[in-house]
Amino acid sequence: MPRILTLLSLLSLSLCYSPGVYAQEREEEEEDAFFIRRIYDVALTEGRCYDWLRALSTDYGGRLSGSPQAAAAVEYTRQMLDTLGLDSVWLQACRVPHWERGDTERVRIVNSPSRGSIDLGGLALGNSVGTGPEGLSAEVIEVQGLDDLELLGPEALAGKIVFFSRPMDPTPIRTVTDYGGAVDQRVYGAARAARYGAVAVLVRSITTSRDDVPHTGVTVYEDETPRIPAIAISTLDADLLSGLLRQEVVRVYLQANCRTYPDKLSYNVIGEIKGTRYPEEIILVGGHLDSWDVAGGAHDDGAGCVHAMDVLQVMRRLGYRPQRTLRCVLFMNEENGLRGGLEYARVSNERGEFHLAAIESDAGGFTPRGFSCDGEASIFVDRFKSVIDRFYLLEPYGLSLSKGGSGADIGPLKSQRGLLFGFRPDSQRYFDYHHTANDNFDAVNKRELEMGVAAISSLVYLLDKYGTD
């Protein structure tokens, strides 16, 4: 099939282009290709993302919403944006949840008949309640997912610690796909198990790695059920626990003194270059400034923040005067509340703004593979054909465009009916680090990070130049 397409396509060229039209398109194509190449040159030689990320993930690591680190990161990134000569830099207030892990997390298999007592490594899920200072001890029942709960019912689950052990599927090519297939038990496991009288949940970490590193992440409670503690264990510990459960009754002792405090004031950090011709049309590049508390938040999502900041830096350095308004937004509280993203969209709608496009980088600082575009097909075809048709200019840089999700923080902008893009870096290593104590600066490669800035800047250039049809 492709063979015939190619032959006919070549034929069609000579039929469809009058020499004049062809020459003009050709000139424009060359101009675009040349500018995109300059973007890459500058990003790879004069980028600042890597140095910013070093600071953000070492000096301001563990930027969980409401923490002193998050507050300091707001100020640091505001100051850095202030060095870029933008038209304006400001903070946008939002109230955020304030959860703290505390200083105790214990997961202990108690007096196993075959193995005695074994301490596992545990990491409380974000928003989890604590166990109280005495902790709690109960028999463990293993399930493969949320559907098992209803099948087992309260007679099997009441008074138990429910252990969600469904592994992440290693076969999808994009690991984000696998993650989507496993994450429900982490997010909703505690709330759903509580409906049947469970006293706590343990969750197998969501990663395809087999290692001893637990992965945290958010859990979401329901108003109508009791809040029970939820703790992640590593994949190796989960395998150990599953193995024991196949041969004997296992009791586990849990202790955690995490807790939620009253909401705090925090901020989205925003910088923009005003458009020269269509200032009312906004092109947003963003990431989220908060991270989990256990590491530097280098890939998640320090990388996305410095991507967004460096896009403006690179465009400035190139002397580029955008026709449309370029806005960098570092959202607060993506991890356990999305308050920053929601507040940003609320204010934007209230002001009657129009986001022609929003691009979120929240999948790590790895080699770019392309962008996924969220929204109705009619939006692309009717209104953004000129941009989408020129995406082939980015293909020599290893980038492709696909339908798919965009980003949690920009999702609330969907009602403005612009284009929402998710930046898609290579995903193979992401879940080695995601939400763990290993998500630190040393896990990020400089070139891979810089290539992300170049990729996003290039898409921004096309969006700014060709806008809507």
Added chain:
Amino acid sequence: MPRILTLLSLLSLSLCYSPGVYAQEREEEEEDAFFIRRIYDVALTEGRCYDWLRALSTDYGGRLSGSPQAAAAVEYTRQMLDTLGLDSVWLQACRVPHWERGDTERVRIVNSPSRGSIDLGGLALGNSVGTGPEGLSAEVIEVQGLDDLELLGPEALAGKIVFFSRPMDPTPIRTVTDYGGAVDQRVYGAARAARYGAVAVLVRSITTSRDDVPHTGVTVYEDETPRIPAIAISTLDADLLSGLLRQEVVRVYLQANCRTYPDKLSYNVIGEIKGTRYPEEIILVGGHLDSWDVAGGAHDDGAGCVHAMDVLQVMRRLGYRPQRTLRCVLFMNEENGLRGGLEYARVSNERGEFHLAAIESDAGGFTPRGFSCDGEASIFVDRFKSVIDRFYLLEPYGLSLSKGGSGADIGPLKSQRGLLFGFRPDSQRYFDYHHTANDNFDAVNKRELEMGVAAISSLVYLLDKYGTD
């Protein structure tokens, strides 16, 4: 332009396909897509490459030709191939150079007027002669490349240590391109500088990283000029030396006791599954078993070896009976001699063999981006159109096909006029590790490595099924 192509292409479908032809092609396409998906499933869940690489790069690290580690790696990989139930596994003898680094490498800036004496980290280039036990001391002259030597001439260079400091260009998207632009000074610098009476050379390490890790690699002497010592220094040390040279005369003391011993007997390790229908047509997958001496040789080229071995393992596990002969070849001595590759081709030609295709993996165990294909355009178009036209089946896995180089070891097979492919993984991190003490198992990601096996196996499947036209 692409817009019009696409519209016409869609139109053309209805014109060109009679329903019968379409249904048959469609069925074959589905069968191929299904099998390729199974290859990925097996490679990602039952691959053995990662465990093999752990052994190869830890137990048998530093596999430089002629070393005990190289000899042990020959035996280890032969045994592992023997566990796969192949039709035959054998060793192919070849004589290889035997160079040893020795135990002393000193690079010292002596009595700099501004900084006193400074010890730099040095790593002798492979094949380099030593300095003798007393070492040597001389004034340093910095050059940007081979062409500078002729401009400066013997009056400037005689008695000096020539410092080749041209950095690797960070702007190409594939780092292998940058490497090609910088490597000549390392390979030929010593021989060329010796023509003008230089007493030794220092070479800036070939990497875009700025760090204190020196990178070794081969240097090649000429018969007609004296052999002078050649030592690599890290990019940070190179910057320091360049900085000093801008302000003062710098003398450097060098000492190295590396030396070349008589050639030794070694082996290529080969395993094959005989073709059921065209056993005389060989599809080769390969990597090189030798590595530099300073690390585990995990990416270069342990990854390529376990890729090649695991392709056969995965095909066996799938119960695949190839029509053509599948052969895994682990070449000896790619790094400093290519003796294995030359001997393999010599024997193959002598036996009148025909390699329908050869695929070499020698660019690391990173996420696959595709394959580059070496050879005359006429070979593809006339004889391999059926295979090339079906490459689109691999595009959903992020793979693309381009013209370009293949691999050093399979290069000598070119005269058989088959297809020569180079496996192309993502290249951004490769030169962080290449030829350094950091090229160890912990630099390899399991999923990225396994994806390479799947990518190569999928291409092998298409080559085996569709062969030549």
